[in-house]
Amino acid sequence: MGTASELQSLDKLVSNALSGQDLQEFNRIHYGRISNHELEIKKNNILFGNENHFEIAAYKFPANKEEIRKPRIVKAGVIQNSIAIPTDQPVTKQRCAIFEKIRKIIETAADEGVNILCLQEAWSMPFAFCTREKQPWCEFAESALDGPSTLFLKELAIKYGMIIISPILERDEVHGDTIWNTAVVINEMGKVIGKHRKNHIPRVGDFNESTYYFEGNTGHPVFETSFGKIAVNICYGRHHPLNWLMFGINGAEIVFNPSATVAGLSEHLWAVEARNAAIANSYFTCAINRVGTEKFPNEFTSGDGKTAHKEFGHFYGSSYITAPDGSRTPGLSRVKDGLLIAELDLNLCRQIKDKWGFGMTQRLDLYVNSLSKAVNHDFEPQVVPRD
Numbered sequence: 001m002g003t004a005s006e007l008q009s010l011d012k013l014v015s016n017a018l019s020g021q022d023l024q025e026f027n028r029i030h031y032g033r034i035s036n037h038e039l040e041i042k043k044n045n046i047l048f049g050n051e052n053h054f055e056i057a058a059y060k061f062p063a064n065k066e067e068i069r070k071p072r073i074v075k076a077g078v079i080q081n082s083i084a085i086p087t088d089q090p091v092t093k094q095r096c097a098i099f100e101k102i103r104k105i106i107e108t109a110a111d112e113g114v115n116i117l118c119l120q121e122a123w124s125m126p127f128a129f130c131t132r133e134k135q136p137w138c139e140f141a142e143s144a145l146d147g148p149s150t151l152f153l154k155e156l157a158i159k160y161g162m163i164i165i166s167p168i169l170e171r172d173e174v175h176g177d178t179i180w181n182t183a184v185v186i187n188e189m190g191k192v193i194g195k196h197r198k199n200h201i202p203r204v205g206d207f208n209e210s211t212y213y214f215e216g217n218t219g220h221p222v223f224e225t226s227f228g229k230i231a232v233n234i235c236y237g238r239h240h241p242l243n244w245l246m247f248g249i250n251g252a253e254i255v256f257n258p259s260a261t262v263a264g265l266s267e268h269l270w271a272v273e274a275r276n277a278a279i280a281n282s283y284f285t286c287a288i289n290r291v292g293t294e295k296f297p298n299e300f301t302s303g304d305g306k307t308a309h310k311e312f313g314h315f316y317g318s319s320y321i322t323a324p325d326g327s328r329t330p331g332l333s334r335v336k337d338g339l340l341i342a343e344l345d346l347n348l349c350r351q352i353k354d355k356w357g358f359g360m361t362q363r364l365d366l367y368v369n370s371l372s373k374a375v376n377h378d379f380e381p382q383v384v385p386r387d
């Protein structure tokens, strides 16, 4: 958890400091709408959240009424959380402790009517890839089809009629026991309808993930569900506009971005990237980041000259949701577990495509031609030299 001196929320810092016309103007320019369209949360859930130390926030993104299509209303939820017990405890104990805290938040999401829920990257374990140690961290790797996380969430998906996206460390026992960073999609009947493996693996700061797994081999799948067409762009993939683009080309209406990233490295990018992707691709994006500081038993080094250390510096939460028109929710806390809910009218995707026409003006043919040349080893950049 964060220390008392840590900033709790950038959004609250600003909104508490402003009022009246100034606050309205801030909201209009920063969030893209004067009202955040807050949804009321049931009293019992607020109490339950307080007792169990998690925040709940809910907002609405309405669309224009259409003559032919009915509104397509879906409630999306995202969960950000810290780990539950220290990282030197047995693997199974750590995982079960996280399950128990997540179970309570999922129960709350269900009671608030969430249809699709996404957890954070590698949600059922500490983000131990900084250490480069294989033991015990590889033991958290599990089957996408019937590993402990999938079995745990399947039951809840059925019980609550909810689609659950479960980003885990995957062990593919069928294909050489290989390890992947994978988001498993479980439908409301408890069936694993597919998975997506992280396409871009970071090699920056303490993010030493390539020691454990390589770039994914599942392309850019979009899953057709009872609650719209959904996709998952895992963490570092958010820095790659073409990764976002491909989910859009495959027809996604909501793209979840389960992440694990720390202050000092990326906090100034966080509010920009998933929001920009929603705008550029006319879909909803849900950016999720874990919270807390994770301390590991042994010291590890970084590629950036820092002295050896045991702590993965502060995961800053701040999960948020953006609509295709670029308007966004305030972020969740920087330091506390949380459940963020947004009621989306998926009709907004097409309405914004019709308004801005980004799909029609994007000139894919031009870029295909240029890119197919740029990937050749003897490519010569198109530069007009100085005289």
Ligand SMILES: NC(=O)NCCC(=O)O
Pocket: 121, 201, 202, 207, 234, 235, 236, 237, 259, 260, 261, 262, 265, 266
């Ligand atoms: N989990 C992960 O890919 N983190 C990399 C750091 C970042 O993308 O901000």
